[in-house]
Amino acid sequence: MKNTKMKAVECMVLVFLTSFLAITNALMDDSSNEAPKILEGPVHIMVTEGSLVILKCRTSGTPKPKIEWEKDDTKLKGMRFETLPSGDLKIETAYFFDNGVFTCKAENEHGIAKESARLIIKQKTRVFVNSHLKEIGVGQTAILDCNVMFDDTLSVEIEWLKDNKSIAYDIENKYIKGNDNSLSILKTVGSDSGEYTCVARTDIDEGKATTTLVVEDVPNAPILKEINCNGLKAEISWMPQGDNRSPILFYSIEYNTSFTPEKWDVAVDKVRSSYTKHTYFMNPWGVYSFRVLAHNKLGQSHPSENSATCTTQPDVPYKNPTNVKAEGTDPTNMVISWTPMPEIEHNGPQLHYRVSWKKDTADSEWESKDIFDWKENKVIVNDQPMFQKYLVKVLAINQLGESKIPAKEVIGFSGEGRPLLAPSNFKMMKLTSSTEALLKWDPVSSESLQGHFKGYKLQTWTAEEGEESPREVLVDNNVNEVLFNQLKPYSKNFVRISAYNSLFDGPSTVISFDTPEGYPSNVENLESYVLSSSSILLTWDEPLNKNGRLTGYRIYYEAVRGPFAGLRIEGHHIRDPKLTSCILKNLRPGIKYRIYVTATTAMGEGQEYFIESTTLRRDRKSKEPSVPDFKWEPLTSIMVNWQPFNGQPTGTHFFTQYRIKGETEWQNTHEEDEQDFLIVGGLRRDSVYEFRVVSVDGKYQTASEIKEIKTL
Structure with a gap:
């Protein structure tokens, strides 16, 4: 029984402990959540x-x-x-x-x-350059572009770097940063070559782009390594010393001699850049010195140092004088000339020339003359027949003998004479226009020219011009007709023809004929006067060259807008050639017009002449015209010429008032809106009148001063 109770108590304690532990664990678990x-x-x-x-x-x-x-x-x-x-x-x-x-x-x-x-x-910041490689010649200004795209809500700062180092503008005055972010480098030198980086920075990013600048210069002077003199051969070798960032294209070799120590001549124009030696053949009897130059696309280097000298032994000449020719300066002589040989071609001391000549006939013999001054370049052979054919030659000779090469024979002539004949049957065959005619003649014989037949000379003039300064046309010697276009219209034209040689014109033949009317030249002194928003007055003078009887004038106009012109309209056809003015009416306000005036003859319209003028704008406030002026011509009637132009606003048209002096009432003419003049008729003879003109612009009128005019 006791054991049973004990077991019950133990069970209760175990349950309690278990419950206590569960509650404790639960409490502990809640604290970890x-x-x-x-x-x-x-x-x-x-x-x-x-x-x-x-x-x-x-x-x-x-x-x-x-x-x-x-x-x-x-x-x-x-x-x-x-x-x-x-x-x-x-x-x-x-x-x-x-x-x-x-x-x-x-x-x-x-x-x-x-x-x-x-x-x-x-937006991401981006930087662009126009070229990633820029080549420029030394001394020039390099402009490096920098185009930047960035977010316009951010601020940006631009910096240029050279070889990743900042540029100190205050120290390096040759660097200039432009408002467009470009970098200019003034008077560039080789050390300016490198990488230039444009950096654009915002608060959140940066962009950059790099350009490689290559500042090119002419090459450095080569080093002349060696020269070997072997008879007439000079073997020259050299070494390049850098191309200054532009490849060497070729070398040139120059020489001077004891004859011209201050002058360097080109021995070899171009030696390939891959070659560094060359053999040059010298002339005998010379003391030579050489130097080498390198060339690239920018030009030539300074020359290398001068080589040691090479001296060659004398020999006979290897050539003769060049440019040998013979011609006369008058009908009785022959001048034989040549180009003197420079001393480097003498090949030995005491060079002189042997000049020889003979007529170009089988039985003629050579005549010769020695010229001992090597600088001389001619011989005059006198007392020769006129214009004869000769063979001439010039031989070079020095102390060792004559040239190895025979002297070349050249054809020459003694002096020319005046041609003997004029072209015959000289005629005007047909008039093809008022300035052009077909002319024909019989050819002259070449023998009559007494010289080199050059051709025919035609000269023309009119009676008004005189023959002192004729217009001239030259025609080849194988031609005997020509379409001659130097004539003056509506005139009596004189034409003279002659054959000519190198020295003289021959006798001439003259014909004359009348030409028909032609087209007149342009009018002179064209002027325009803006009268209102719808009218312009034109005045001009007659053409200088009427080329016929003037029949009048035609006036055209077209509106101009910028470079474009509108439809051309005929404004007037004046059939009285004495009238040199008119008024263009019914124009549009505020428009620029290009106005053409041409004179006319029976042939038609002549050359155009134009002037540009702009009508007044319509929004101009109307007001009285300025005070006009006028002039007159005292005929049986009075012709009054309106002159409203004094720099102030003018009227659109006018009329005239007149009265006998002492009367109070004015008489009015009709209002004239086509011309700038009118004629007042019906006046008493030998009487004094008072006249004035009245400018009209709409409802406004302004009268001129009163002028007294006495009738005939």
């Missing part, structure tokens, strides 16, 4: 398009919260958005449409925590 907290959340961030973005979201909580990201209250989806194990959001490449508010949301069974931040996307 925790709602989510965001320990380090996203912050506002500003990046450029294309950037990698990491938005932080570091949390705590038990159990571990689930992390979700939202943008503008919408759950993020898509492979571009990756939630990392840490809870951070990774956006591999940000685009403009990613602008917005991103929210990190942490959640477990005990609660939710959120934090938000704004992501701002800006």
Whole structure:
């Protein structure tokens, strides 16, 4: 029984302990449960398009919260958005449409925590240069461009680097930064070559672009390594010393001699850039020195140092004088001339010339004359028959003997005489226009020219011009007709023809004939005067060359807008050639017009002459015209010429008032709106009248001063 009670007590204690432990464990378990907290959340961030973005979201909580990201209250989806194990959001490449508010949301069974931040996307800064390689000659100004694209909501700063080092503009005065971000480098030298980088920085990014500048110069002077003199051969070798960033294209070799020590001549013009030696053949009896120059696209280098000298032994001449010719300066002589040989071609001492000549006939013998002054260049052979054909030659001789090459025979002539005959049967065959006619003649014999037959000379003039300064046309010697176009219209034209040789014109033949009317030249002194918004007065003088009887004038006009002209309209056809003025009416206000005036003859319209003038704008306030003036001609009637032009607004037309002196009432003529003059008839003879003109513009009128005129 006792054991039974004991066991019951033990069971109760065990139950109690078990319950106590369960309650304790439960209490302990409640203390480990925790709602989510965001320990380090996203912050506002500003990046450029294309950037990698990491938005932080570091949390705590038990159990571990689930992390979700939202943008503008919408759950993020898509492979571009990756939630990392840490809870951070990774956006591999940000685009403009990613602008917005991103929210990190942490959640477990005990609660939710959120934090938000704004992501701002800006345009990426980009830098462009026009060329990644710029080549320029030394001494020139290099301009390096820098074009920048950036977000205009940001500020940008531009910096230039040379070989990755900042440029100190205050120290290096040759560098100038332009308002367009360009970099100018003044008076460039070789050391300015390098990499130039334009860097554009904003608060959030930077862009850069690099240009390589190559400042090219002429090559450095070569080093002349060696010269070997071997008889008449000079073997020259050299070494280049740098091309200064522009490849050597070729070399040239120059020489001078003891004859001309201050003068350097070209021995070899171009030696390939891959060669560094050359053999030059010298002339005998010379002391030579050589130098070498390198060439690239910018020019030639300074010459190398002069070589040691090469001395050659004398020999006979290898050539004879050049440019040998023979011609006379008058009918009885022949001048044989040549180009003297320079000393370097003498090949030995005491050079002189043997000049020989003979008639070009089988039985003629050579005559000769030695010229011992090597600088001489001619011989005059006198007492020769006129214009005879000769063979001439000039031989070079020095102390060792005659030239190795025979002297070349050249054909020459003694002096020319005056031609003997004039062209016969000289006729005007047909007038083809008022300035052109077909002329024909019989050819003269070449023997009558007594010289080289050059051709025919035609000269023309009119009676008014006189023959002292004729117009002239030259015709080949194998021609005996010509379409002659130097005539004057509506005139008696004289034409003279003669054959000519190198020295003289021969006798001439003269014919004359009348030409028909032609087209007149342009009018002279064309002027325009704007009268109103719809009218312009034109005045001009007759053409200088009427080329016929003037029949009148034609006036055309066209509106001009910028470089374009409108339809051409005929404004007037004046059939009285004495009228040299007219008024163009019914024009549009404020329009520029190009106005043409041509004179006419029976042939038609002559050359155009134009002037441009702009009508007044219609919004000009109407007011009285300025005071006009007038002049007159005292005929049986009085012709009054209106002159309203004094720099002030003028009227559109006018009329004339007149009265006998002493009377009070004015008589009015009709209003004239076509011309700038009118004729007042019906006046008393031998009487004194008072006249005035009245300018009219709409309802306004202005009278001129009164002038007294006495009739005939």
